[in-house]
Amino acid sequence: MIEFERAGKTYPDGTVAVGEFSLRIPSHTTTVLLGSSGCGKTTLLRMVNRMVDPTSGRVLIDGEDVAQEAPVALRRRIGYVMQNSGLLPHRRVIDNIATVPRLTGMPRGAAHERARELMRTVGLDSGLARRYPGQLSGGQQQRVGVARALASDPNILLMDEPFGAVDPLVRMELQRELRRLQTQLRKTILFVTHDIDEALALGDQIVVLQPGGQIAQAGTPEEIVAAPANDFVARFLGLDAGRRSLRARPQPGGGWLVSDAGGRPLGVLPDDPAREGPG
């Protein structure tokens, strides 16, 4: 479990990145911090592995204040995935994945064995092991990034807009893969994004943030879509523009055509009463 206790970050020049933030993140669940740029979501994420130290309040992992831990050791037991993967361009895929096990002193052979196993886990062809990151597609790079973060078998996975730089189709595929991985691995995931659909697709808990790290609303995806706490949340989700108020019209051949409030088609709902409708 990760707990933020009135954590805040003010930079020496007086900029307040995060005012005062409190949140409890249960183990083995995915929590999404959702907000536009400048809302402090990355700062919050980085407080967990001490890439940023809060100037007030504290962050606890399983009841222990992270400030008591040496940053380097802490980071080695927390997985971190970032946008544009952050892979080391001069190391082969297999060595990139083996980074943390090698740092913690695992012998090369064992670390590579572990890395190969992880490549299978994240759905990477083993033929890519000897490639360099620059020789991979964006989607493959992100998979390597995820594999690297999992290498030390951390309990916690921090993900900072990991799929932000890949094209929409690949992004959806990666999201699907992450959901599959999560049912299998059951990590405590803290995921940062500005993409509402991504948040709805991945989060067990979604925290909508306003500038300065203010929580606008925290809840399950259903709660947030069904009952936005205020105008800010509604606007952020596109509820006010009718993007998520759906209409279904019967189709001549059976089934329903679903469109949003503006009349733009979103998809087709089959005539099967056993299936759940979209939304």
Next chain:
Amino acid sequence: MNHLSAAVDWLLDAQTWTGPGQLGARATEHLGYTAVAVLIAAVIALPAGLAIGHTGRGRAAAVLSSGAVRALPTLGLLTLAALAAGVGLVAPLIALVVLAVPSILAGAYAGVESVDRATVDAARAQGMNAWQVLWRVEVPLGLPIVIGGLRLAVLQVTATATLAAYVGAGGLGRPLFLGLRTYDYPMMLGASLVVILLAILLDACFEVVQRLLSYAPGLARTGRLREAR
């Protein structure tokens, strides 16, 4: 063109090359000065430059000093050192080291700075300590530029080492100045050609190393550090 053929004749004469104080020994001296000066400069400037690049501290001072040294006339530095330290080897060596330090320093910090901040950030996030970030990420990725700094230093030192003979040192400047004083044009022309050839050869060695590095995947494209000689 008469002078040129006379110079070539002089160069092709075995007597010109063999024996103490002849061209072979002078070329060895010249390379020796260059190697020692660049080595001393590297011992001073590499750690300092890497530290500046890694921490970002002291950068302004480093930029200022390399700019100032660029404006410093090498002959002035050399004669000043000679007047202070006396005729011999110490004075030119001091001058050569002073000349070489800024290039190597600039190459080192520019190399480290050239590494994508996101990559460094990710390395830290994986749990590398400062030392590991420097040696496993910043130095290997910035290597082409660090070597570019060394290349520039070697170039400057090779050129200036020719002037060292003016203040009493050896090296290939010796026959050049001897020819100049005795109006022996073939000798000074021949010696000049050898210096030029040596400088181009040394530079070509660096070119080869940097080309090889540029084939290494993931490394920054070889940036040749351009500054005044």
Next chain:
Amino acid sequence: MANAGHILGLTGAHLQLSLPAIAAAFLLSLPLARLANRLRPARALILGGTGLLYAVPSLPLFIVLPVLIGTGVRDTLNVIVALTLFGLALMVRSAADALDAVDEDTRLAATALGHSSRGRFWTVELPLAGPALLAGLRVVSVSTISLVSVSAVLGVQSLGSLFTDGFQRGIVAAVAAGIAMTVLLALLLDLLLVLLGRLLMPWSRR
């Protein structure tokens, strides 16, 4: 006071050697750079040639050059040509990079507006490459000023004569004065170039 007059005279001689070389290097670098950017085969030749020139030490070039262009070693022209070549070695690469760095979209937009290739060079590419060209010119200027003094060992008069005279007669003050004047001259010229740049390129002021 006599010293001051002497130093002033040498400063004048110094400028007479360096200013024409700086100007010539700058002006010649532009067509060369443009050619290098437009013709691929010319690029390897021009950039390779200037790269090679860059490695040549100054004193030997002062001595070898007369064989090629028929001047005397101590001629003013010999020194100016050699300094121009060194200037070119620095400037052609920076000019080629500067012109190459002009945004492709801007270039296309200018073409779409109906500029001819030549017109586009003068009205769009040159002004936009201006700040980078100025940066290159400043390096050339500083290095030329400091390089001129090497020619003093050949007997050519410049601030470098203070080094040779001072060394032979053992006068530290003369050498120190020579260094100070050279650095001062380099800084003044640099300042002048920066001011000129602000005047010609008001948009680049930060």
